[in-house]
Amino acid sequence: MTNRLRELRVSRGWSQGELALELGVSRQTINAIETGKYDPSLPLAFKIARLFKRRIEDIFQDT
Amino acid sequence: MKSATVKRLGVLIAVVCAPLLHYAIPGAFWLRTSAAIAAGLMMLFFSQESINDERVQDLKLKAVNAAFSVSFTFTLILNWFLNRDFDVTRDYAGATGGYRSISAFDLIILTMIIALALFHYWRALDSHATDTLRG
Numbered sequence: 523m524t525n526r527l528r529e530l531r532v533s534r535g536w537s538q539g540e541l542a543l544e545l546g547v548s549r550q551t552i553n554a555i556e557t558g559k560y561d562p563s564l565p566l567a568f569k570i571a572r573l574f575k576r577r578i579e580d581i582f583q584d585t
Numbered sequence: 586m587k588s589a590t591v592k593r594l595g596v597l598i599a600v601v602c603a604p605l606l607h608y609a610i611p612g613a614f615w616l617r618t619s620a621a622i623a624a625g626l627m628m629l630f631f632s633q634e635s636i637n638d639e640r641v642q643d644l645k646l647k648a649v650n651a652a653f654s655v656s657f658t659f660t661l662i663l664n665w666f667l668n669r670d671f672d673v674t675r676d677y678a679g680a681t682g683g684y685r686s687i688s689a690f691d692l693i694i695l696t697m698i699i700a701l702a703l704f705h706y707w708r709a710l711d712s713h714a715t716d717t718l719r720g
Binding site for chain 1: 636638639640641643708711712
């Protein structure tokens, strides 16, 4: 699964640490999601979508 | 009990107490010591991390899954070689002087060592990638 998390994060001027703090996860988790090593759980995906005010499908794409 | 305390207790039991007691108590044998070491390692692995988010839980699950597969296969093969004559009368503690078989505690010890190594290695990879991809 691909995602636009890094693009959205950078557009807000946030570091990975700051985004991790907002979402209540570790920086390593954000990095793992951005590099495609890990697909977030549904609750986390919803949190991300709410934070960036986008739909989940706009952020995460099934490849 | 705090997770850090559980971790320290696990390390104390597995790495310090069990081996010390093994040599300090006369007549101690590996089965008893290995049970203590297995318990200590399990406390160490299954205690909560300081940051216990879903990625950590995912890595722990993958680590124990891979570790169990490897250690179980290794144990099966090793047991076969150690007990080729299938002598069911052989004393487990090796009192007859023959080979001993691999116990469940040995399997747990091997699994936990591999799982801990894998988990911390993958965690370090995540951290390293984080450091090089800042911003």
